[in-house]
Amino acid sequence: MNVNRAFWMILCAGMALRILWAMLVPVEPVSDSWAYHQFARNLVDHGIYGWSPTEPTAYWAVGTAAAIAFTYLFTDGFWGVVLLNLAASLLAILLTFQLASRYFGAAVGIVAMALVAFWPNLIFFTTVLSSELFFIALSLAGLFFWQRPSGSPMANLLVAGLVWGIAGYVRPVILLVPVTLALVDLAHGPRRFLVTALEAAIAVFLIMLVALPWTARNDRMLGAPVMVSTNFGPNLWMGNNPDSTGGYMPLPAEVETMSEIERAEYLKDEAKTFITQNPLDALKLMGIKLVKLNNRETIGVVWNNDALEPRIGNHGMTLLKLASTGYWYLILLGGFAGIATLVARTGWIAAFFNPPVALWGYYTSLHAVVVAEDRYHMPSSAFIAMLAAVTLVSMAQKRTQKSLNRIAMA
Numbered sequence: 001m002n003v004n005r006a007f008w009m010i011l012c013a014g015m016a017l018r019i020l021w022a023m024l025v026p027v028e029p030v031s032d033s034w035a036y037h038q039f040a041r042n043l044v045d046h047g048i049y050g051w052s053p054t055e056p057t058a059y060w061a062v063g064t065a066a067a068i069a070f071t072y073l074f075t076d077g078f079w080g081v082v083l084l085n086l087a088a089s090l091l092a093i094l095l096t097f098q099l100a101s102r103y104f105g106a107a108v109g110i111v112a113m114a115l116v117a118f119w120p121n122l123i124f125f126t127t128v129l130s131s132e133l134f135f136i137a138l139s140l141a142g143l144f145f146w147q148r149p150s151g152s153p154m155a156n157l158l159v160a161g162l163v164w165g166i167a168g169y170v171r172p173v174i175l176l177v178p179v180t181l182a183l184v185d186l187a188h189g190p191r192r193f194l195v196t197a198l199e200a201a202i203a204v205f206l207i208m209l210v211a212l213p214w215t216a217r218n219d220r221m222l223g224a225p226v227m228v229s230t231n232f233g234p235n236l237w238m239g240n241n242p243d244s245t246g247g248y249m250p251l252p253a254e255v256e257t258m259s260e261i262e263r264a265e266y267l268k269d270e271a272k273t274f275i276t277q278n279p280l281d282a283l284k285l286m287g288i289k290l291v292k293l294n295n296r297e298t299i300g301v302v303w304n305n306d307a308l309e310p311r312i313g314n315h316g317m318t319l320l321k322l323a324s325t326g327y328w329y330l331i332l333l334g335g336f337a338g339i340a341t342l343v344a345r346t347g348w349i350a351a352f353f354n355p356p357v358a359l360w361g362y363y364t365s366l367h368a369v370v371v372a373e374d375r376y377h378m379p380s381s382a383f384i385a386m387l388a389a390v391t392l393v394s395m396a397q398k399r400t401q402k403s404l405n406r407i408a409m410a
Contacts, residue, residue, distance in 0.1 A: 044072045058260065085128070125300050131171055185353075233264035237270055246292045293373070335387040
């Protein structure tokens with residue numbers, strides 16, 4: 001099939017599925033989505049980012065709530081949020097094609113694009129108030145400009161840093177993405193690495209520069225120049241304490257009377273103490289978190305629960321969770337197979353020192369250290385899809401070659 005024709009068919013089908021989902025499933029915020037809704041309403045109604053008009057916070061990054069609040073300027077409903085999610089999905093699908101084509105060729109780009117376009121969990125998130133789709137789109141957009149083969153290298157670098165700076169308002173974990181990408185170039189020799197390390201330093205500086213107004217706000221409102229959010233300490237503690245299961249857990253009673261800054265520092269120190277005094281237990285928890293990060297993909301169904309369950313019942317919910325998780329398992333298996341294919345084709349160093357593998361490794365390692373739930377593997381979705389596409393294209397090429405060989409021998 002013609003690549004251009006396949007591109008448009010996949011893009012239109014993927015977006016049509018999301019629009020259909022949004023038409024059939026109303027937005028009914030639960031859990032974190034409800035918190036984002038409350039934050040957004042306080043921003044619009046009171047000009048305060050906080051749990052209430054009198055409780056300013058920086059516990060969660062402000063970017064998602066700010067984007068949602070922007071839509072509330074035009075409507076009291078959620079159609080504006082759905083439009084933003086559709087725009088983020090469109091950008092993610094397009095950029096998956098562009099980046100996969102850059103790294104592995106147009107055939108892999110088309111297949112990776114299709115895997116993202118038809119990914120159930122990513123479709124389900126069309127009606128969820130969350131950071132996931134925004135972060136995926138913005139992180140890929142910055143990556144598109146990072147070392148872009150056309151245009152001015154300096155202009156591309158500046159755009160990448162600025163876009164990632166905006167992504168930092170959604171999830172601060174973007175800060176170390178340029179560093180991860182610099183390490184990729186270690187495989188290309190010290191001279192190339194030094195150049196990329198300088199570019200990474202510039203990108204990190206730009207991310208921090210974009211965050212500066214919010215950092216100043218936090219200093220003024222909370223008493224400390226926190227770059228974006230204060231939840232690193234609590235998240236580190238959740239994943240590293242004697243009672244940890246690797247996932248979310250309530251904060252301990254002793255921090256209830258502390259300020260947000262005091263709580264963050266206290267819990268960070270508690271987690272560090274646990275890790276240093278119990279290194280084997282910390283390693284076991286890392287293994288548990290790796291499993292918890294990847295053992296299912298049900299969050300898109302769970303966060304649509306109030307809208308879905310009255311319509312499809314418990315059995316329908318179970319079937320959707322099984323379908324979503326089944327798709328995830330196939331993609332995950334394909335991603336690992338893609339790495340194996342690259343190893344066989346290019347060797348170990350080239351296979352592991354490339355952006356999709358490195359960034360998948362970065363996000364995975366981060367949550368193996370901090371805290372893990374299935375939604376935290378979502379920033380890696382496009383990269384896993386690219387690697388799974390490498391597998392599928394390789395299999396198709398081998399099959400075609402065998403058919404040609406049979407024809408030649410006939």
